[in-house]
Amino acid sequence: MTAIVEVTNLDKRYAKHDVLTTLNFTINRGDVVGLLGKNGAGKSTLLECLMNLKEPNSGSIKLWGKTWQTLTQAERERIGFVAQSSAGYNWMKVSQYLDYMSHFFEHWDHTYCDQLVEKWQLDENQYIDQLSGGQKQILDVVQALSIKPELLVLDEPVAHLDPNMRRQFLSELMELCCEQNTTVIFSTHIVSDLERIANKVAILMSGKIIHHHDLDDLKNAIGKVSLSGVTNAQDLEMLPLSNTISQQDTVTGFILEPSTLDWQNVVKDLGLSYRYSAINLEDWYLEVAKHAY
Amino acid sequence: MHIKYHCVYIVQRSFFVLPFIILLALVFNWVLMRGLPEELTTELMLKATTVLSLPVIFCALLFGKGFHLLKSHFLWLQNIRFRHSLLHACLILVALSVAIFCMPVIYLIGLPWFCLLAPLLFGIIGLLGVTAQSVVMSFFWLGLPFFMLIGFQHPATWQATIMLAICSASYLIFTAYFPNKISTKTKNKATNNRRRQLDNTWCNTQVAKFIGHFCHFKTATLTHAMVYPQTKYGFLAIYFAILSGILFWLTQGSPAAPYLILLFIFSCQFPINHETSLHKSQLRPIAHTFVSSQALIRALLVTTDLLALRNIMIFSVLFYGLVNAFIEHPIPLFYALAIWSFVLMYHSIHPLLLIANFKKITLSNSLIAVAIIAWQVLILTLLSLYLPAINVYVYLFASLFLALGVRFITQRFIEKQPLERVLT
Numbered sequence: 001m002t003a004i005v006e007v008t009n010l011d012k013r014y015a016k017h018d019v020l021t022t023l024n025f026t027i028n029r030g031d032v033v034g035l036l037g038k039n040g041a042g043k044s045t046l047l048e049c050l051m052n053l054k055e056p057n058s059g060s061i062k063l064w065g066k067t068w069q070t071l072t073q074a075e076r077e078r079i080g081f082v083a084q085s086s087a088g089y090n091w092m093k094v095s096q097y098l099d100y101m102s103h104f105f106e107h108w109d110h111t112y113c114d115q116l117v118e119k120w121q122l123d124e125n126q127y128i129d130q131l132s133g134g135q136k137q138i139l140d141v142v143q144a145l146s147i148k149p150e151l152l153v154l155d156e157p158v159a160h161l162d163p164n165m166r167r168q169f170l171s172e173l174m175e176l177c178c179e180q181n182t183t184v185i186f187s188t189h190i191v192s193d194l195e196r197i198a199n200k201v202a203i204l205m206s207g208k209i210i211h212h213h214d215l216d217d218l219k220n221a222i223g224k225v226s227l228s229g230v231t232n233a234q235d236l237e238m239l240p241l242s243n244t245i246s247q248q249d250t251v252t253g254f255i256l257e258p259s260t261l262d263w264q265n266v267v268k269d270l271g272l273s274y275r276y277s278a279i280n281l282e283d284w285y286l287e288v289a290k291h292a293y
Numbered sequence: 294m295h296i297k298y299h300c301v302y303i304v305q306r307s308f309f310v311l312p313f314i315i316l317l318a319l320v321f322n323w324v325l326m327r328g329l330p331e332e333l334t335t336e337l338m339l340k341a342t343t344v345l346s347l348p349v350i351f352c353a354l355l356f357g358k359g360f361h362l363l364k365s366h367f368l369w370l371q372n373i374r375f376r377h378s379l380l381h382a383c384l385i386l387v388a389l390s391v392a393i394f395c396m397p398v399i400y401l402i403g404l405p406w407f408c409l410l411a412p413l414l415f416g417i418i419g420l421l422g423v424t425a426q427s428v429v430m431s432f433f434w435l436g437l438p439f440f441m442l443i444g445f446q447h448p449a450t451w452q453a454t455i456m457l458a459i460c461s462a463s464y465l466i467f468t469a470y471f472p473n474k475i476s477t478k479t480k481n482k483a484t485n486n487r488r489r490q491l492d493n494t495w496c497n498t499q500v501a502k503f504i505g506h507f508c509h510f511k512t513a514t515l516t517h518a519m520v521y522p523q524t525k526y527g528f529l530a531i532y533f534a535i536l537s538g539i540l541f542w543l544t545q546g547s548p549a550a551p552y553l554i555l556l557f558i559f560s561c562q563f564p565i566n567h568e569t570s571l572h573k574s575q576l577r578p579i580a581h582t583f584v585s586s587q588a589l590i591r592a593l594l595v596t597t598d599l600l601a602l603r604n605i606m607i608f609s610v611l612f613y614g615l616v617n618a619f620i621e622h623p624i625p626l627f628y629a630l631a632i633w634s635f636v637l638m639y640h641s642i643h644p645l646l647l648i649a650n651f652k653k654i655t656l657s658n659s660l661i662a663v664a665i666i667a668w669q670v671l672i673l674t675l676l677s678l679y680l681p682a683i684n685v686y687v688y689l690f691a692s693l694f695l696a697l698g699v700r701f702i703t704q705r706f707i708e709k710q711p712l713e714r715v716l717t
Contacts, residue, residue: 091501103513
């Protein structure tokens, strides 16, 4: 696997408030990484640090193994970015905006751009200030995709879209990214979106990436476990259980990350009986958030 | 307590322009005090009051912007305490402006105290009028104090003018305090006003859309990402040149005219920084295509420099053309050199404005403002003290080199700043 993004020991402070603390993170070629985190967790800060819009206090960020200072112009122009706030340029028409932006990227694909505009039903003659919040976000994504990026950084790209449009838009976006073998990192609050399109999930909490897993491995592993007949609390330390609640001789807990341990056999060896139920990603995220604070 | 918060909010909104107005007011009040004879005729008293009224009007218009934003809050319509405390705050601020700008001079040169009435009334009209319900009425109320000033300067018309000012100010105060007693449609109008004010760049965007029809990007530059097209093409400078030309012609050597011209010069340049501060976040999707953060910051500086220079060129050429065509008196050398100094000052401190936050009073903003004021005071004091003794050409070159030196320092300082500080 070739690492496209390598973040090492990243620290970012605003005044006296630590937002990111010794954060380590790697994204490989072709990965679609969904970045989850609470409001104010530092998702946008991390993405803006990746885009060199914010300067870290310490640590390093490498793209294709190079720092921002050593990236070539061609490599810089292979990165698409959609910021959290929408397009701006309110006085321009959609066509003018895309024409304007195309001049900053040497490999802008005009035909592809026109196809995207048509596919996502943007009116080229409409002024940007007349577009809805969702349409503005789509326009931003069109702008970012028209350079056929190798790396696409999206900061809450679908926050203003309605559920129908969001689903359709995301699936089409991912198809396009797969066709181009684009590496994607996107932040979101909506776990179902992440579940639908990402192949990796990362959770940012307390300034660190506390979970970074392959989505399929994660979905197969996570669940809620109720153990009966527990007499010795120390037995439970061997098990990968979090957020446990004890009630008489029954202990209920969650498996929150993939583990190499065959916990079912360990439970049998301890002479306990168990009941396992799978949980969805949203419940998992809520439990992780609970566990972290 | 609410009144205090409202006052602070309104002053914060005009924080960055206020020091310039205070400084200019100080300079011109000083010039006024030196130039007036001991025996004052009615005409001289009226002219002196006119000069004193100008900074109050400009302050009131500035405060009007903060007032406008607070007026767009839904509580303006629903909560009488909110509305009244906001209006109290506005009136207190106008009264304070009058006390700061006018009272000391009136005391020192022995003008009668009723001369305070004119600036107070013009200030109230400026502040409350600028928030009128429609664009047309806003322009009407915005222009009214300036036209009143022209009428106020003549012994034959000043009494009628002051009566008109009393009526206008009373009407505006009454309609602001008791909107429902004037019109049953006020609520709808106010709601529309609120909607319009949600985007306080509405007017600029409409003009930009019209001019945008003619924009073709053969080679895109940063200009359109930072300012509206009309600013790019210097329309503002044309507007100010014509306005100041007319004022100069109407007042024929009034002490107020050169004062206005300096303010217009400032107005030609400052909106570029203001618009840039509003728009520079638009650069985020393309910022990474620049070879380094320094390269982007340099490109921003060069673009805004060129725009300001273009504006000032258009203003100067048009204004001098108008003055030469219609006025017999030449513009005094002092003002010509003051304009030159002002342009140089602007460009020397311009990089600092790139990181200034125009909406907040913070330590760094305050330091920038202090640096700017100190720089202006130094230049204008030197100019007024040593002008008779120095050669004009020596002054021109010396000020140019000094400005270049300061520019070098400020630009180096800004280039070392992190990009987030510049683009935020």
